[in-house]
Amino acid sequence: MADPIKQFELVHLVPLKIGGADFGFTNSALHMFIAVGVTAAFLLLTTTGRNLVPGRLQSMAELSYEFIAGTVRQAAGTEGMKFFPLVFSIFMFVLFGNLIGMIPGAFTVTSHIIVTAALALLVITTVIIYGIMKHGTHWFALFAPAGLPKAILPVIVVIEVISFLSRPISLSLRLFGNMTAGHIALKVFAGFAVAMVGAGAVGIAGATLPIFMITALTAFEFLVAVLQAYVFTILTCIYLNDALHPGHH
């Protein structure tokens, strides 16, 4: 049976070492470039016409814009729109990274926790830097919810700080976990099918069961791919809201 973890292996396409650090071009980097390229091509090509009444493709590009703009406005208010470029880039990168990973044989960029953690740290760093820039020390009021009795305040502040630090962890863990678990499940069922076919006529009949399962799981994985990109985006917006309005939450 094929190793279900092998699909996540990094392969150096162009090895390159600078001063002992590894700067090689891997299959992961290649698929990141593909995701960015596909996103750019999709948005640029579909909007070249700029028709007042959009065609199907232009409408797709406009819908993705409207959808994310609506999400940002709802979670972070109209002021949050200054983060729209960041949020939209993250959404498109995660979405296309997930969807390209669904092509058989392709590498799933978001199945490596270092990639999702880098995205989450980018978001949380933006929140901290912008929050302190805009509100100064008032921003730290985020950690002390108003209207609490003095006696339990120290405990709550510690918990709030840990909770804040746990956000990039949960953000990256969720995307990574979903993508990795889904792809392993697909590979495991596919492995069952292959192993059963090897067992003769009865095995071939039995192999239809895992193949049904693979079909259902593939559809589910497409749902997860889109939904996780959305969840990552909406949580990004909620966290950015803390940078804009500390104290309301």
Next chain:
Amino acid sequence: MVEDGKRQGSDQGPPTEADLDARRRALESKLAAYEQQRTSGTAPVGQAAVEPSGLVKLFRFSADFVSGVIAGALIGWLVDRFAGTRPWGLIVFLLLGFATGIYNLVKSAQRANRGG
């Protein structure tokens, strides 16, 4: 779809100035309503209500809980490493991490109930 009927009705002759004026006003009020909705952010456009399946919810909430515990453990480990208080930092912060996990869970459950 009322406008469609009106347009067909006025197909007999060229539209009068009053006709056009009424249409302009209708468009203006529609645009104003849209703009109001856009800036207030109460009901965003194209926001389809996606009801996530049970498995998706499980992943969402479990990540909230687990991340609290991991963050607590990480902080405890770092405190022990730099303050040399092994094993007390890990014990205290792991317990606080559990509390944080539950706290995160309750907060995101409240958010889910508000429909956000």
